[in-house]
Amino acid sequence: MATASSVVFTRVGLRRGNRAAIPLLIGLMPFALVVGVVSQGKGLSLLETLLMSALVYAGSSQLLALELWADPAPILAACLAAFAVNIRMAPMGAALAPWMDKLRGWRLWGTLGTIVDHSFALGVADIRSGGKDAGYLMGIGVVLWTAWILLVGVGHVMGGLVRLPPGHPLFFAATATFVALLVTLWRGLARDLWPWATAALVAVAALRLGLPQPVPLLAGALSGAALAAWRERRTP
Template sequence: MNVTFTRHGFARGAKLALSIVPGMLPFGVVVGVLADAKGLSFLEITLMSALVFAGSSQLVALELWADPAPILAASFAALVVNLRLAPMGAALAPWLDRLRGWKLWGTLTTLVDNSFAFAVADQRAGGRDAGLLLGVGATLWVFWVASVALGHSFAGLLALPPGHPVFFASLATMIALLVPIWRGKRDLLPWVTAGCVALIVHQAGLGQPWPVLAGALVGAATGAWRDRRR
């Protein structure tokens, strides 16, 4: 595959990212509000958003935050919640294999669920410009850091209870991204398997990341088994 890494690809990625920023902002604001409630300073939470850049793991770590800071527990929470990113990096190999140095390891620094989904959809539509992956990731990074900072600054004025409908936005983003990833009937068996296994593991009382990891691995293995039997 002839993979490129251009400014044009980066710009296309940035444009895609902007389309989902409205859905991401409430989540960032909530993380900022929670950080304020847990006693983190503006500098501390901004540094965390910039260096960690993974919303659900920041949320989980902040939920268990204490004084002094729970260094091991927070690191372990980040490891467990973000384990789902490991197979995403591996699945992007057709693009990443052609990159070296900062383009490879720097792009991976910005890998998140949504940049992965946009990249896979583009790859499957014949896209060959890996700059798109960094374009989505870097743009989302800017808005993530800004929205968390905003939440921290205006924590006293914003009252968004946990069940508020705006939080459906992050789930809606993932659901909508399933549409461009769908390749037709051959995806049905692995997808249904993935959904059922994830649901069973979830109902068994195991929290994240186990439903995602078990569902994704069993679903993908079922698809691979079916493909290789034909």
């Protein structure tokens, strides 16, 4: 693993990140299109949709906020829901500390502003393999951020032409992408599966009990994190 003193930020790393992000666009595309379609269906203008996508830049939060959208808009409820979904970014930042602690200025804030689950998974995998070029992480993030805005815009424009029925396979694209990303995070240790399984079971149980969003998501995340922390403390 790269030590803090050996971390660099180069154009070579940025370009390597750009290339690594290209395959991720396959999973990003249907997710972004769905967000655009839903935004159009909720009455948001194209400009409003693009601004939300650029500034919020969190597909799960955007979809959850749109599900809560009404007239008048429930600002507090939407903000709380987005906070609950995005609280996972805190431990992500801690896991990326070997790189983040050495960055300053636009390199730090540009990287933090474009981190998503996809870039986090690839960044952690690179750190674990001994990578030391933090430009790799921002290179992934910039491509995904740009593509997200453009594709959400396309989805909004298409929203008036295409009406997808509930349960359409396109709506499963985001979930499938997130599940696939777990492969890059797994270290080959069976004990790592327990927190994941716990989080999934608790979230599904909360959903089956009829608890409103974002309670199932938050319950699953906190339970999985708590079990992982407890197991780490018990490991010598």
